[in-house]
Amino acid sequence: MSRPQLVLGIETSCDETAASVVEDGRIVRSNVIASQAELHAPYGGVFPEVASRQHVRDIVPVLRQALDEASVRLDQLSGIAVTRGPGLSGALLVGLNAAKGLALGSGLPLVGVNHLGGHLASQWLHHDGVLLSPDVVASLGGLHAIPSPPTPHLALVVSGGHTDLALVHERGRVTRLGGTMDDAAGEAFDKAARMMGLGYPGGPAIQAAAADGDDRRFKLPVGRTPLPLDFSFSGLKTAVRRTVERLGGDPDAGRGSAKAVEPAEAVGSELPVADLAASFQRAVVIALIGRIGIAATQYPQIRAVCVSGGVSANHALRTALTTWGAEHELPILLPPLVLCTDNAAMIAAAGAHGLATGSDDGVELDIAVGLAIDVT
DSSP states (O other): OOOOOEEEEEEOSSSEEEEEEEETTTEEEEEEEEEOHHHHGGGTSOOHHHHHHHHHHHHHHHHHHHHHHHTOOGGGOSEEEEEEESSOHHHHHHHHHHHHHHHHHHOOOEEEEEHHHHHHHGGGGEETTEEOOHHHHHHTTOGGGSOOOOSSEEEEEESSSOEEEEEEEETTEEEEEEEBSSSOHHHHHHHHHHHTTOOSSHHHHHHHHHTTSOTTSSOOOOOOOSSTTOBOOHHHHHHHHHHHHHTTOOTTTTTTOOOOSSOOOOTTSOOOHHHHHHHHHHHHHHHHHHHHHHHHHHOTTOOOEEEESGGGGOHHHHHHHHHHHHHHTOOEEOOOHHHHSOOSHHHHHHHHHHHHTTOOOGGGOOOOTTOOTTOO
């Protein structure tokens, strides 16, 4: 019986310190994530220097926990995968240097992973939205009995830092079709939440506030772009600001707020936060679904639509995608929530494919802050 491929993944591109061990590119043996959300809440967003320092504090304990939970020793690994970009330079360097040290000390091959490619690879780590843990794989009859995501498929990566649309021809071979011209969708969520007097992070805050809101009360714009598969959310963000001001609220009152994630009213106003949050959320969903629809028409050969990234955890988006998929007879693949936000399992999965094809970047590997989605 052949020895399983065991890859240690390391992710520190923004504000999560994460490590994971993945078996054979699909089975998640461990997935440890140390979040910094509470640390950055007073700033209303990620403070890069604070993030880097916290990564330094967390990286060794997180790595140890990931190996322990996987019941794997360093000398049993097949290789190490680490995020090299895109992301915050200081944060990326913490993970990269940790990976280099482990590779140098163990002699293991080291492969640098595109963070966006990691989100794409997350689709190979679940089946019907359930994480492929060793127990789940065993219950389903073994890895050989679990189909891979069909290709070619359309992939949307939608997160705090990225909104990108891509055509995945096969695992590891990707063509970027479009992306945001300004704010990413998740960034727009954070900024809109702050203007409404809600806490950070903005995605969960707006989702909670929108639950009791009328999503058609405010007619907010869906950004137009010169190219049909690009995105723009700056106009939507500006419209929220103007709406808050018109209703007597102060869009800057929530700046630096660390309020709890729950429906709230902007300071000094009777702002209908629930309705505004719901209307904002609807506008984002319409923009995302609209581009998927255009891409599906342009590329009729696709066999599924795969969505990943932090915003893919949004309930309204997931519901709309499921409805759209049923109407167009296309499978919609949505990862479990633990794989939506940044994690190292997706980095290990992407790295496993690279290692299997002979990649070894070695200790000369460097960060690449501005990587695009089609650079793997």
